[in-house]
Amino acid sequence: MSDAILDIPLDMTNPVEPFLRMDRMPHIWCPACGIGTTVNCFARALESSKLDLNKVAIVSGIGCTGRVAGYANLDSFHTTHGRAIPFATGLKLSNPELQVVVYSGDGDLFAIGGNHFIHAARRNMDIKVICVNNLTYAMTGGQTGPATPTEVISATSPYGVFEPSFNLVQMAEAAGASYVARWTTYHVKQLSRAMEEVLHKKGFCFIEVLSPCPTLYQRRNKMGDGLDAMKFYKQVSKVRNGAPTSECALTRAGEIVVGKFVDRDRPDYLELLTHQMKETLGDRYADPEVTTCSEG
Amino acid sequence: MHADPKGVLTGVHFLDGDHACCEGTLAAGARFAAGYPITPSTEVVERFAWRIPTVGGIFIQMEDELAASIAIQGAVWGGAKAFTVTSGPGFSLMMEHIGYAAITETPCVFVNVQRGGPSTGLPTLPAQADMMQARWGSHGDYSIIALCPNSPQECFDLTVTGFNLAEEFRVPVMMMLDECVGHMTEKVVIPESDQIAITPRRFTHQSPEEFRLFKPKEDLVPDMVKAGDGYRFHVTGLTHDERGYPSMNVETQDKLVRRMQDKLKPFTNGRALFEAVNLDDAEVVVVSYGITSRVAQRATQMARAQGVKAGIFRLITAWPFPEQHIRELAGRVKAFVVPELNLGQMVHEVERHAAGRAKVISVPHAGGTVHKPEVILKAILEAAR
Ligand SMILES: Cc1ncc(C[n+]2csc(CCOP(=O)(O)OP(=O)(O)O)c2C)c(N)n1
Numbered sequence: 001m002s003d004a005i006l007d008i009p010l011d012m013t014n015p016v017e018p019f020l021r022m023d024r025m026p027h028i029w030c031p032a033c034g035i036g037t038t039v040n041c042f043a044r045a046l047e048s049s050k051l052d053l054n055k056v057a058i059v060s061g062i063g064c065t066g067r068v069a070g071y072a073n074l075d076s077f078h079t080t081h082g083r084a085i086p087f088a089t090g091l092k093l094s095n096p097e098l099q100v101v102v103y104s105g106d107g108d109l110f111a112i113g114g115n116h117f118i119h120a121a122r123r124n125m126d127i128k129v130i131c132v133n134n135l136t137y138a139m140t141g142g143q144t145g146p147a148t149p150t151e152v153i154s155a156t157s158p159y160g161v162f163e164p165s166f167n168l169v170q171m172a173e174a175a176g177a178s179y180v181a182r183w184t185t186y187h188v189k190q191l192s193r194a195m196e197e198v199l200h201k202k203g204f205c206f207i208e209v210l211s212p213c214p215t216l217y218q219r220r221n222k223m224g225d226g227l228d229a230m231k232f233y234k235q236v237s238k239v240r241n242g243a244p245t246s247e248c249a250l251t252r253a254g255e256i257v258v259g260k261f262v263d264r265d266r267p268d269y270l271e272l273l274t275h276q277m278k279e280t281l282g283d284r285y286a287d288p289e290v291t292t293c294s295e296g
Numbered sequence: 297m298h299a300d301p302k303g304v305l306t307g308v309h310f311l312d313g314d315h316a317c318c319e320g321t322l323a324a325g326a327r328f329a330a331g332y333p334i335t336p337s338t339e340v341v342e343r344f345a346w347r348i349p350t351v352g353g354i355f356i357q358m359e360d361e362l363a364a365s366i367a368i369q370g371a372v373w374g375g376a377k378a379f380t381v382t383s384g385p386g387f388s389l390m391m392e393h394i395g396y397a398a399i400t401e402t403p404c405v406f407v408n409v410q411r412g413g414p415s416t417g418l419p420t421l422p423a424q425a426d427m428m429q430a431r432w433g434s435h436g437d438y439s440i441i442a443l444c445p446n447s448p449q450e451c452f453d454l455t456v457t458g459f460n461l462a463e464e465f466r467v468p469v470m471m472m473l474d475e476c477v478g479h480m481t482e483k484v485v486i487p488e489s490d491q492i493a494i495t496p497r498r499f500t501h502q503s504p505e506e507f508r509l510f511k512p513k514e515d516l517v518p519d520m521v522k523a524g525d526g527y528r529f530h531v532t533g534l535t536h537d538e539r540g541y542p543s544m545n546v547e548t549q550d551k552l553v554r555r556m557q558d559k560l561k562p563f564t565n566g567r568a569l570f571e572a573v574n575l576d577d578a579e580v581v582v583v584s585y586g587i588t589s590r591v592a593q594r595a596t597q598m599a600r601a602q603g604v605k606a607g608i609f610r611l612i613t614a615w616p617f618p619e620q621h622i623r624e625l626a627g628r629v630k631a632f633v634v635p636e637l638n639l640g641q642m643v644h645e646v647e648r649h650a651a652g653r654a655k656v657i658s659v660p661h662a663g664g665t666v667h668k669p670e671v672i673l674k675a676i677l678e679a680a681r
């Protein structure tokens with residue numbers, strides 16, 4: 001990403017506008033919500049990726065983050081709660097020239113959709129998963145989710161969360177992801193760069209973005225507003241590229257290890273499938289022509 | 297348009313209903329299937345997994361039925377014809393995505409080989425107890441098409457029809473087999489590909505600037521696009537306007553939900569698929585579908601041998617229910633007899649549309665096997681009295 005686009009006069013149209021559906025603005029997100037920041041980074045990543053945007057599709061589940069698909073000026077799908085990944089799987093396999101991005105929340109991807117996440121990682125499905133982790137179920141009012149750290153107060157844990165949370169990056173690595181990174185909405189440049197990187201990387205890629213929900217999570221836990229969240233991220237984040245993901249668990253107020261943790265090459269699902277079929281069927285194997293349903 | 301010969305296994309075969317159904321999907325042009333194993337339906341995708349690599353397409357075994365039922369919809373929006381297959385518990389898990397297919401008008405096919413329920417029930421034995429679930433199982437108001445084959449030959453033929461109807465009306469289509477039809481082996485004739493009519497996807501001819509994803513045509517069905525063609529469209533399960541944008545208001549909801557219902561109106565009369573057997577002079581009409589219709593055939597023959605004029609109205613499109621046909625028959629016959637492998641489901645529809653003008657006798661069965669013809673015969677004789 002060039003630094004120049006971060007340095008624009010105020011009277012210019014916003015450079016991310018071409019990547020958004022401006023006819024849908026204003027968006028539904030609260031002031032100081034971190035989701036918008038991640039979308040800004042995503043737009044900049046799309047721009048610097050130089051990809052043909054007609055060939056990029058975005059799939060979301062349900063939640064505040066699930067609304068991202070609807071604002072992206074791409075072929076976009078707002079699916080059902082937890083099922084963005086299997087939808088994306090079908091989309092990618094039927095139309096492999098698409099670059100398919102899944103953009104969803106921590107609850108969506110790791111509670112109701114957790115099973116799909118690990119299986120897509122296991123298969124090394126060629127999709128890019130961006131998880132906005134606001135540590136809560138925001139859309140429904142700030143309940144406890146699988147990423148909520150212990151001791152946090154939530155709408156369904158009024159006396160404090162006591163069940164352990166998932167370490168998302170460790171789970172992604174263990175399940176087989178080709179690329180695993182974590183950033184926060186304070187790290188906009190690094191996040192943008194990571195997003196651009198995965199747009200050019202084959203296989204199952206996962207980026208966790210720690211993102212503030214001032215309206216519910218911050219307020220309930222007396223963590224201040226959006227600006228306080230930035231100060232907090234700045235204070236407690238440590239960049240440790242290549243850190244073992246087992247050392248990257250999150251706590252309520254402790255260190256946030258950020259960086260790129262995994263970047264490896266494994267054959268993806270379609271490569272494995274093609275290889276296996278050619279091996280066993282030889283000339284009898286017919287290349288998938290899945291999208292032929294309009295031809296006569 | 298005719299079937300792509302690559303998928304058509306032209307010839308005379310000896311197949312069970314599940315395998316014939318699979319050949320139907322291939323002839324219809326399905327090149328993507330996602331499934332999760334469950335008895336007694338797995339054979340459909342087992343055959344697909346075996347056949348598809350040489351035809352040109354993909355089968356993926358997903359981690360559960362929730363995944364399978366949404367993966368096929370991703371594939372459809374990517375441009376494929378796609379389907380999934382399940383039974384009992386798996387059908388229950390698919391319900392949310394049947395609603396998603398309905399509101400997003402995603403043409404796709406759900407094959408349900410019915411087994412005894414509720415819950416795990418009778419995994420290997422027949423029932424027809426998911427008929428109401430097929431119609432009403434997902435939340436909210438919506439409409440679907442459900443087809444009930446009663447032989448392996450029809451498993452082939454109607455699967456092709458099912459895919460065609462899904463494309464024409466942009467609805468999820470349910471293939472409502474039962475364990476008996478799925479597992480019975482009979483002669484299946486698969487015609488030459490140029491004898492098999494195929495309904496292509498209704499891809500728009502409009503430019504991305506003019507096109508609106510959910511703007512209906514005259515038949516109330518909107519034209520479609522696929523991802524990757526530059527339309528930059530949005531699909532959501534939220535109530536949406538003609539652009540496909542979420543719109544949380546009463547007017548949009550009313551317009552959308554009514555249109556989804558109204559676009560299938562042709563089926564309540566003219567487009568309904570059914571088989572009429574000996575109805576011309578019938579005083580008692582057995583309304584039946586699937587495997588039960590074959591038992592009913594024996595029962596009506598026995599009734600005729602005893603001098604009772606019995607006929608059969610066989611539901612092929614169970615949903616939308618052929619209301620008008622039942623209304624017309626109710627005006628001229630004495631009674632309807634409705635045997636089903638459930639404790640009375642479609643019989644309520646018959647009662648509703650007979651509206652008191654003809655007697656309606658339910659012949660329930662909890663499932664696990666088929667009716668004895670004598671039980672249906674007894675009801676026919678009673679009805680004729
Ligand atoms: C099947 C189903 N269960 C529950 C819900 C309600 N629901 C909507 S969003 C949501 C949680 C979203 O949390 P997350 O994915 O973290 O997204 P966020 O709103 O925090 O961005 C829930 C439980 C639903 N829409 N569907």
Ligand code: SF4
Pocket residue numbers: 028029030032033034035064134138139212213214215216
């Ligand atoms: S509730 Fe929280 S996550 Fe949702 S838009 Fe508001 S600040 Fe953002």
Ligand SMILES: [Mg+2]
Pocket residue numbers: 063105106107132133134135136137138
């Ligand atoms: Mg969340």
